[in-house]
Amino acid sequence: MKFNINREAILVPLQQIVSVIEKRQTMPILANVLMVIENNQLILTGTDLEIQIIAKINITAATPGTITVPARKFLDICRLLPAGTEIKLEQQGDKVKILANRCRFSLSSLPAGNYPEFAESELEKKFSINAGKFKKALDKTLFCMANQDVRYYLNGLLLNISNSKLKLVASDGHRLSIYEDTLDQSTGYEARIILPRKGVLELSRLLDDPEAELKVEFSSNNIRIFIGHLVFSAKLVDSKYPDFGKVFQQELGNPLHIQKQLLKDALTRVAILSNEKFKGVTFDINADSLKISTHNPEHDEAEEELFIEYTGEPLSIAFNAQYLLDAVSNLDSELAVLTIANNASSCFIDEPNDCAYKFIVMPMRL
Missing domain, CATH: 3.10.150.10 (DNA Polymerase III, subunit A, domain 2)
Known part of the structure; x- marks a missing residue:
């Protein structure tokens, strides 16, 4: 196996492949990337036996062959070379020689015949x-x-x-x-x-x-x-x-409308003093206000009040602040709509207009 390739042509595909390769391996060869040259193509393969990524790169003037080289070492060599560098790679016995400008590298390789096959059934x-x-x-x-x-x-x-x-x-x-x-x-x-x-x-x-x-x-x-x-x-x-x-078949209460950014900021501030493990915050909901509060085992307390649009019965309910933040952050509109089930078993978070996604957060007992 022998080929020349520009650093930029191989760097991105190599980075994409290396991320699936686990640092700790049951089989040493799984820490390697499989390199195959055929039909003027360099084919790179990386796997952890559960996931596999194959990248195909067109190259010219290459000698066909197959080999596996340590994935992370090869990536680091390519990554740290100057931009635009021409890389020459040649297999010599059980070693792979890499030449680039005035740099010389020699990597130990393992035979491609030992590289495990990724078992796939027929994809109908x-x-x-x-x-x-x-x-x-x-x-x-x-x-x-x-x-x-x-x-x-x-x-x-x-x-x-x-x-x-x-x-x-x-x-x-x-x-x-x-x-x-x-x-x-x-x-x-x-x-x-x-x-x-x-x-x-x-x-x-x-x-x-x-x-x-x-x-x-x-x-x-x-x-x-x-x-x-x-x-x-x-x-x-x-x-x-x-x-x-x-979860969609239960009776729902009246929706609560609130500015998304106001809710995010208030949750982030109040959650600073929540229990580090459970991140619990209490919502006290009234006709025109939402009070978000929390406390922790060190007896710290936080409370913030927001103006809202709500026409339902007053209620008090607790949530994991991080779960609410994750959901609210993924809304695209400026307005968040929170709808709590009548039996207080779940809270639906979505947008005022009919949107493609919904988030549901279960309440906590504090």
């Missing part, structure tokens, strides 16, 4: 979607995913396709986010799959071109997404997502 379902639209859907929901919950189906994101309708749902059991949109073309099928947490975070990071068109293929076990020169693959969470529809 397909749809296309604009990258900007899909990234917005991911970003409006992913913050609600659980992290290392024993209910492992919550450590991911539900993707629901119903003909031309797209729905994304995430929940950690204390809050829920739902985003709904329509696809440009009908798919002709119904499907529910759960994308793994790490895959969702990686995918959101990779969707940096809002104009790109994504081609999505999936089965009940795997998903593959074509993003420009990249191919993203992930194993899906093998479980059934809980039925969240019942």
Whole structure:
């Protein structure tokens, strides 16, 4: 294997791939990036066996071959070279020689034949979607995913396709986010799959071109997404997502309208003195005012009063301040609408106009 490449041509694809490679590996070769040269293309592959990213770069005057090199070391070498540098890479036995300007590097390599294959079943379902639209859907929901919950189906994101309708749902059991949109073309099928947490975070990071068109293929076990020169693959969470529809079937109280920025600022200030572990704040809601208050084990107290539009019965309810902040920050309008269920089991947060997404936060007992 032998090729020349400009630093800029390899740096971004290498950065995109290295992020899926875990620092601690069960197999040493998983810390490496697989490099294959065929048909005047350099194909880079990185995986942790749950997620895989493949990048394809067009090159000329290259000698075909395959090898694996330590991913982070190779990235650091490329990253720290001056902009515009021409990199020459050549395989010599079990070493890879890298020449750039007056720099010389020699990296230990491992044979490509030992690189594990990413097992994928046949991906029979397909749809296309604009990258900007899909990234917005991911970003409006992913913050609600659980992290290392024993209910492992919550450590991911539900993707629901119903003909031309797209729905994304995430929940950690204390809050829920739902985003709904329509696809440009009908798919002709119904499907529910759960994308793994790490895959969702990686995918959101990779969707940096809002104009790109994504081609999505999936089965009940795997998903593959074509993003420009990249191919993203992930194993899906093998479980059934809980039925969240019942939360919408309860009777709701009168909505409370409040300026989004005022609520965010007040919550941020009051939460300074909340219990560090639970972040609890109390809402005392009256006809024209909302009092937000908190206290902590050190007997510190904070309180702030806001003017609101509300016509319902007075009530007092407590929430995790961070959960409310996350939800309110993801609204696009200047006005936030909070609607509390009559049995005080949940609070719906959305916009005054019919919007594509809803957030639901469960109250706390303080």
